Amino acid sequence: MVHINSITTAATIAVSLTSALTLVSAHIPLTTHSSGHGSHALEKRQAAPAAPTTGPSCNTTYAPVAAGSYPAIDCVPFTHDPQVQTWLKLVDFSKTPVFPPSQKGVCPTDKTSIPQDQCWWTCQKCEAPDDITSCPTTGTWGLTFDDGPSPDSPRLYDNLLEHNQKATLFIVGSRAVSLPATLKRAYNEGHQIAIHAWSHNSMTSLTNEQIVAELKWTEKAIFDTIGVTPIYWRPPFGDVDARVRNIAAQLGLKTSIWTQDFDTNDWNIPAGAATPQSVVDTFKGWLAKIPSMPHGFIVLEHDLFPEEVNVSINGVLPVAYATKGLLMQPIAQCLNDGKPYKEGAGTFKLLPGGSGGSNGTNPGNKNSAIGLGDAREGQEVLTVSAVTFFVAFVMNL
Numbered sequence: 532m533v534h535i536n537s538i539t540t541a542a543t544i545a546v547s548l549t550s551a552l553t554l555v556s557a558h559i560p561l562t563t564h565s566s567g568h569g570s571h572a573l574e575k576r577q578a579a580p581a582a583p584t585t586g587p588s589c590n591t592t593y594a595p596v597a598a599g600s601y602p603a604i605d606c607v608p609f610t611h612d613p614q615v616q617t618w619l620k621l622v623d624f625s626k627t628p629v630f631p632p633s634q635k636g637v638c639p640t641d642k643t644s645i646p647q648d649q650c651w652w653t654c655q656k657c658e659a660p661d662d663i664t665s666c667p668t669t670g671t672w673g674l675t676f677d678d679g680p681s682p683d684s685p686r687l688y689d690n691l692l693e694h695n696q697k698a699t700l701f702i703v704g705s706r707a708v709s710l711p712a713t714l715k716r717a718y719n720e721g722h723q724i725a726i727h728a729w730s731h732n733s734m735t736s737l738t739n740e741q742i743v744a745e746l747k748w749t750e751k752a753i754f755d756t757i758g759v760t761p762i763y764w765r766p767p768f769g770d771v772d773a774r775v776r777n778i779a780a781q782l783g784l785k786t787s788i789w790t791q792d793f794d795t796n797d798w799n800i801p802a803g804a805a806t807p808q809s810v811v812d813t814f815k816g817w818l819a820k821i822p823s824m825p826h827g828f829i830v831l832e833h834d835l836f837p838e839e840v841n842v843s844i845n846g847v848l849p850v851a852y853a854t855k856g857l858l859m860q861p862i863a864q865c866l867n868d869g870k871p872y873k874e875g876a877g878t879f880k881l882l883p884g885g886s887g888g889s890n891g892t893n894p895g896n897k898n899s900a901i902g903l904g905d906a907r908e909g910q911e912v913l914t915v916s917a918v919t920f921f922v923a924f925v926m927n928l
């Protein structure tokens with residue numbers, strides 16, 4: 532069940548580029564969240580859209596985006612814009628499945644009313660064949676952080692750098708244009724940069740044209756900053772169905788979600804519905820079942836709010852670093868994809884051994900390899916088995 536949080540009065544979402552920092556640091560955009568994400572897997576953190584724009588400060592009157600500029604931050608971009616009109620020609624909407632936009636991404640009470648072929652991940656737990664929801668190899672963790680870059684992201688990057696650990700970062704376009712230097716740092720340090728969305732709204736609630744605008748403006752903001760075009764994207768809240776997937780695929784994007792129920796709930800700490808201890812306990816609970824899973828997993832974490840970064844660098848990551856046999860990798864690494872950008876590898880470095888399978892490679896986390904506590908990036912090729920994974924995990928619980 533999704534309910535509306537009472538923090539709505541704080542939702543004075545700024546719309547100018549210069550106010551982005553204030554928006555992030557003041558923890559303002561927490562207007563809704565899911566109380567039952569175990570079944571819905573929603574990570575609500577912002578007001579849902581009222582077409583064509585959203586948020587109390589979003590203009591409802593169209594004005595063209597000035598040359599060299601971007602749409603209002605945290606607002607669904609206007610589709611009238613000449614730039615968007617050009618992008619719309621990239622998609623053949625006659626090939627896009629027709630399903631009505633959702634009501635703010637909220638599932639209908641009667642889920643059996645949803646057509647099977649809509650394959651709505653959040654409401655039907657439906658995974659399409661091309662969805663990326665796990666890493667192939669048991670014991671491999673697709674390490675991802677959403678919603679950055681934020682003023683707190685550098686603290687996360689510092690921790691990852693210290694451990695020679697790379698991650699996949701799903702970037703909000705509005706944050707990218709607000710903190711381009713932070714995004715540049717992440718890219719320069721070899722993290723996999725990927726697309727989240729422009730305004731962080733439920734994608735199933737948007738029109739076909741708005742979906743294109745959200746994805747392409749984010750892509751442009753990232754390209755303008757780091758010079759490469761991400762191929763991977765993650766829908767905010769994991770809110771994707773066959774219609775949204777089709778549009779993303781036609782734009783050349785790979786839909787990447789997370790493994791069902793592998794949501795740390797870190798987003799619920801600033802919302803007041805989780806604690807750092809509960810997040811760490813959740814994570815430790817996964818460690819017990821990871822060795823018996825037929826594949827690896829992808830975890831949902833965030834770096835928008837200080838509480839989220841805090842629980843990562845002080846709670847989850849230290850436990851993970853100390854867990855032998857756990858291979859943390861960017862998604863592209865665990866999928867053995869050396870070209871996560873349309874231009875190729877960029878700064879991303881695919882390590883030998885790819886997915887870290889039976890002859891996997893330590894991705895750089897010095898404690899992530901069984902029996903080789905100080906192995907470094909690209910230096911060691913390891914042979915691991917389910918049995919040794921299990922023993923290593925149990926001993927580190």
Ligand SMILES: [Zn+2]
Binds near residue numbers: 677727731767768
């Ligand atoms: Zn998000």
